[in-house]
Amino acid sequence: MATTLPPAVRAPTWPRVLWLAGAVLLVAMVVHVVALVLLGGPVSGPVSLRKPATFAETGWLLCWSVALVLPQLRTRAWQRHVVGATVLAFGFGETAIIGVQAWRGVPSHYNFATPLDTALMRGGAAGTAALFVVGMVVLLVATLRSRDAAPPLRLGVAAGVVVLLVGCAIGMVMISTNSGVYRGGIGSGFGRSGAYLGPDAAVVGPDLAGFRAATAGGDLVLPHAIGVHGLLLLAVPAVLLAGTTLRGRLAPVATMVAAVGVALAVLLVHAFRMLPLEALGTPALVALAACAGAYLAALGVTAPAVLRRA
Incomplete structure (x- = not known):
């Protein structure tokens, strides 16, 4: 006889996924900070290991913030999927793209020198950012419609x-x-x-x-x-x-x-x-x-x- 597991056991909830994703991005930030200290190189300028560390910092804080917010709102399953998926795409996509360019030793922003650079800038970074905006609009609508939530x-x-x-x-x-x-x-x-x-x-x-x-x-x-x-x-x-x-x-x-x-x-x-x-x-x-x-x-x-x- 098949055993039916509770939903929390059958599949991880989006907050759990986002807590884990944030932890991974936090590790990525620390790794890049350590690499910057050990390998040297510029802290500022168009090419620096500080940039992937900065994007990883934004990503892990974003993942953990959304993980805290989602359980407080009245949301439909598709809204949670859209918000969670776009946050993951943005956090990991942007950090990966910026990291690849930094380790290649080329500018990660405004760089169209080669077809690869153009694809990463326009299709990758701009594309994941556009998806992220969609997810945040969905989160805003869900917040405004959660009328049973406390006003503060x-x-x-x-x-x-x-x-x-x-x-x-x-x-x-x-x-x-x-x-x-x-x-x-x-x-x-x-x-x-x-x-x-x-x-x-x-x-x-x-x-x-x-x-x-x-x-x-x-x-x-x-x-x-x-x-x-x-x-x-x-x-x-x-x-x-x-x-x-x-x-x-x-x-x-x-x-x-x-x-x-x-x-x-x-x-x-x-x-x-x-x-x-x-x-x-x-x-x-x-x-x-x-x-x-x-x-x-x-x-x-x-x-x-x-x-x-x-």
């Missing part, structure tokens, strides 16, 4: 997904101009091929492991980095708070959402004005400092409640 949870997850989608949109602008330095126009890089088309050192300016304060234009890398960590910044604290007995959970979540949203808006307005980060004026710096302080204060309220529950 829905706000944090929905805002986290929106910030993440903004980060993806910034990445699309970067791809369309073949540069993380905005100098006007969108789509100017489409159709160009046959070489490495990324910005030169004079445009990027001094690069401190991805932080570029003196670009010859607006820096899109920093707001892009904030955006792609939207789930970690907003959804994860909201999920962790949902299981606590803290009263007024909406206030710290709303504070975090406002802080991240305002900071991202300030940086984007500055970037699209084609101004470098070193040209941030006093009002903008004050606003960014206030956002950082408000976010940390809300996190300070969140952390003790989560630790008490643990």
